[in-house]
Amino acid sequence: MNSTIRAYQLLAGFERWPTWMWANHEVAGILAWLREWNLARPDHLRTGFYGLDVYSLWDSLREIFAWLEANAADALPAALRAWHCFVPFGEDPHRYAWSTRLVPASCETDVVGLLAEVRRRTLGRVKDDPAAFDAVQNALVAANAERYYRTMVRGDRQSWNIRDHHMSDTIDRIAVHHGPGSKGLVWAHNTHVGDARATDMAQGGMDNIGQLMRQRHPGEVFLAGFASYTGSVTAADSWGAAEQTMPVPAARPGSHEDLLNSALGGPALLVFGNDRSGRWLTEWRGHRAIGVVYDRGHEGGNYVPTRMAGRYDALLWIPEATALRPLHHEQRPGEPELETEPTGF
Secondary structure, eight states, X not given: OOHHHHHHHHHHTOOSSSGGGTSBHXXXXXXXXXXXXXXXXXXXXXXXXXXXXXXXXXXXXXXXXXXXXXXOGGGXXXXXXXXHHHGGGTTOHHHHHHHXXXXXXXXXXXXXXXXXXXXXXXXTTTTTOHHHHHHHHHHHHHHHHXXXXXXXXXXXXXXXXXXXXXXXXXXXXXXXXXXXXXXXXXXXXXXXXXOGGGBGGGXXXXXXXXXXXXXXXXXXXXXXXXXXXXXXXXXXXXTTOOOEEEEEOOOOTTSHHHHHHHHOSSXXXXXXXXXXXXXXXXXXXXXXXXXXXXXXXXXXXXXXXXXXXXXXXXXXXXXXXXXXXXXXXXXXXXXXXGGGXXXXX
C-alpha cells in the first residue's frame, strides 16, 4: 500500500469536530511525503508527527488503560477510580464541566492520582520507550483537560493559558524525548504562534505558545505568521456546525493585510531581521484571525491589534488564500470539544 493511500485511510478515521482541520487533502499530502522521507532514513533521524492540545479526555484514559494492562496491571485500580468518576457524564465534556460548577465535587483528585501512578510506573523508561512516553503524555492530557473543563465553564480566561501552557510543555517534552540537537516545527494558528505580548491578549493576562517558547528558549525560537488579503476558507458559522467553503472578503482598510496588499505585488516571505525599528513593524494595526468558526457578519471582530516587530520573526504573505479540502464532511452537527473554543477572546 503506498503512502498516499495510507495517509488518507488514517485521516478518514478522524471524527472529532472540526474534522476538516486535520482530515483534509493538504495534511494527507504532507503525511504521505513525510512517510516516504522517513523510510529513506534510519530510525534516529526520522521525523515524528505529534498532537499538542488537551484533546479528548476519554481517549487518553483508554490509552492509559491499555498501557497499564500490558505493563503494570497491578496499577489498574488507579485508572479505574478515574474512569468511574467520569462515567456518569457519558463521555460528554460539557456535562462534566457544568457538574463541577453546580456541585463543588470534581474528578481532579482521581485524575491527578492517576498521573502520579503513571509517572511512577514509567520512571526511567520514557526516554527509550515510545509507549511509555505516550502513556505519560496521555496522563498529562487527562489531568490538564479535566482542569481545563472546570476552568472554562466558569468563563475564566485562564482556560486559554491552561491550553497553551500544556501545548508548550508538550513541545518541551517531545524535544527532550528526541534528545539534544533535535528540532521541531510547530503548526498552529497565529493566535497561538505569534507572541501574545505584541497583541491585546497581554492586557487580558493571556500567554501563548510563541511567548512561552521565546521565554524558555531565548535565541532558539523563530516565529512565523501567515497573512492574506482575500480568498476562501473552510470554516463553520457556529460551534459544532458542518463546514462550509466561505469567501474571505478584502481586508479592512488600515489593517496589516490592507497595507501589505498595497505594498507587495504577489506572494512574499518577509524576514524581519535584527533591526525592527521600521514604521510598519512598530505601529499597531489590526491583523486578521480566522479560526474554525468564521463570522462574516462581524468582520471587525476578526482583527487582533498587533505590533508585527514583536509578534513574529517573519511573515508569509499570501494575497489570495485557498480553502482546505476536507476528506469527508461532518457526520452531523454536534457539540464540539470545549478545549477547541477560543475562550481567551
